Amino acid sequence: MELRVASYNIHKGVLGHGPAKRASILELQTALQGLEPDLVFLQEVQFLHQRNARRLSGWPALPQHDFLAQALNMHAAYRTNACTRHGEHGNALLSRYPIIDIAHCDVSDHRFEQRGLLHVQVALPKGGPLHCIVVHFGLFAASRQRQTDRLLDYIAARVPAQAALIVAGDFNDWHGRIGPQLLQQGLVDVSEPPLKTNGKTSWRKRVRTYPARLPLMPLDRIYARAFSASEIGLGWGRAWARLSDHAPLLASLRCDQPDCPESPLHDPAAAASAPIAA
Numbered sequence: 676m677e678l679r680v681a682s683y684n685i686h687k688g689v690l691g692h693g694p695a696k697r698a699s700i701l702e703l704q705t706a707l708q709g710l711e712p713d714l715v716f717l718q719e720v721q722f723l724h725q726r727n728a729r730r731l732s733g734w735p736a737l738p739q740h741d742f743l744a745q746a747l748n749m750h751a752a753y754r755t756n757a758c759t760r761h762g763e764h765g766n767a768l769l770s771r772y773p774i775i776d777i778a779h780c781d782v783s784d785h786r787f788e789q790r791g792l793l794h795v796q797v798a799l800p801k802g803g804p805l806h807c808i809v810v811h812f813g814l815f816a817a818s819r820q821r822q823t824d825r826l827l828d829y830i831a832a833r834v835p836a837q838a839a840l841i842v843a844g845d846f847n848d849w850h851g852r853i854g855p856q857l858l859q860q861g862l863v864d865v866s867e868p869p870l871k872t873n874g875k876t877s878w879r880k881r882v883r884t885y886p887a888r889l890p891l892m893p894l895d896r897i898y899a900r901a902f903s904a905s906e907i908g909l910g911w912g913r914a915w916a917r918l919s920d921h922a923p924l925l926a927s928l929r930c931d932q933p934d935c936p937e938s939p940l941h942d943p944a945a946a947a948s949a950p951i952a953a
Contacts, residue, residue, distance in 0.1 A: 676799070676930050677905065681710055682843040682895050683923040684811070685717040685872075687764055688739050689727060690917065697795050698731040699918045700739055704746045706910070707769075708926065713760060714797070715749075716843040718811040722755055724762035733918040742768035743842040751774040754779035756787035756811065764780040766793040773798045778833070782825045784818035785795070792829060802932075806834045810844030812853075825854050830860045838934065845921065849892045851881060865904040865926055866897040868924070882909055884924050888916040895924045 688700030700721075707715060721727070722738045735742040744751035749769040755775065756765040783789045793809040804948075807871040810826065812819045826842070834840055842862055846853055854864045865881055881893035890911055897904075906927040915922050 678713045678902070678928045678930075679711060680716070680841065680843065680897060680926050680928055681707070681712045681910075681923050682716040682718075682845075682897055682906070683846045684895065684919060685720060685739070686921065687719050687721045687724070687921040689721075689731065690780055698727070698733045699740065700735060701733045703918050704743055706915065708747055710910070710923070712747075713771040714767070714807060715743075715747075716809045716841075717743075717767040717769065718806070718809065718845045720753060720767040721763055721764045722753065723761060723763075726761040727880060740769070743767075744769050752777045752793065752795045754791060755794050756781075756783075758792040762777045767793060768793060768797075768807055768809055770793045770795070771799050771809075772800075772805075775804060778808075780825070782812075782815055782827050784815075784820045784821055788813045788818065790818075790822060792826060793834065796828070803835075803838060805836050806840045808840070808842045808844075810842060811849070812846050814842075814847055815864060816850075816852075819848060819853065823856055825865065826912060827856065827859055830918045834860075839899075839930065840898065841899045841902065843895075843897040843924075843927070845894055846896050847894050848896065849894060850933040852891065853899070854896070861900040862898040864896055864901075865899045865902060865908050865928060866895075866924055867952070882907060882924060884909065884922045886916075886920050887918070887922040890922050895921060897924060897926050897928075899928060901930060901932050903931055905929050946948070 740753040753767040755763045778794040780792040796804040872943045883890040884895040908925040910923040
């Protein structure tokens with residue numbers, strides 16, 4: 676089977692500051708519909724923000740993950756990473772397939788950055804569940820290293836060794852140091868282009884997602900076990916830059932396991948001809 680996967684830091688569904696601040700969540704909803712995804716790994720999803728709800732035109736009454744899932748006709752899972760004076764935000768997963776279990780692991784490294792892992796098990800048409808982990812790591816290298824260690828420990832303890840697994844999100848890993856460590860759990864960076872230098876993908880060859888207006892840094896990644904990428908892409912340009920400070924990272928993933936089912940939800944010929952990015 677083939678899955679269309681997106682990882683996207685949506686910047687809490689707002690852009691701008693002061694009088695120029697505006698809600699982008701309505702436009703985000705439309706843009707995600709155009710991608711026709713099977714799985715969307717979301718970071719900085721606003722569950723509640725009382726001040727924005729009062730002040731910003733177009734702010735939805737629903738939590739953002741439910742608002743997006745409703746429009747895309749998808750299942751949604753969410754857990755909070757951070758609570759603030761006006762509300763709370765965290766990670767979410769939108770899934771075309773039913774969700775059978777949700778777990779959360781707090782990986783905050785200090786009191787100034789609240790970070791977490793959202794672990795969701797998704798029921799594929801047949802076979803075992805697909806494990807999905809949504810990641811948002813810290814801004815400091817030492818914090819990211821400790822959070823990577825906790826991610827690896829979590830996978831070893833909570834995900835069966837042979838289970839299909841996708842880990843995606845905002846790793847804030849512009850130097851590419853996390854990927855080699857995730858190989859310990861059989862996770863390969865499927866968002867890397869195939870061209871390599873001296874056995875490693877050079878910084879210049881990685882798909883760069885930040886800032887959305889002119890992507891320079893490869894902060895967002897998709898790692899997978901039992902999948903390989905048939906196509907990777909980036910939602911970028913003026914339209915996407917109006918939605919978030921990150922560009923969405925996109926991949927079509929093909930299951931490498933011999934017993935993978937064909938998805939009943941997609942026409943393979945249509946999926947092959949459809950553009951991955953809007």
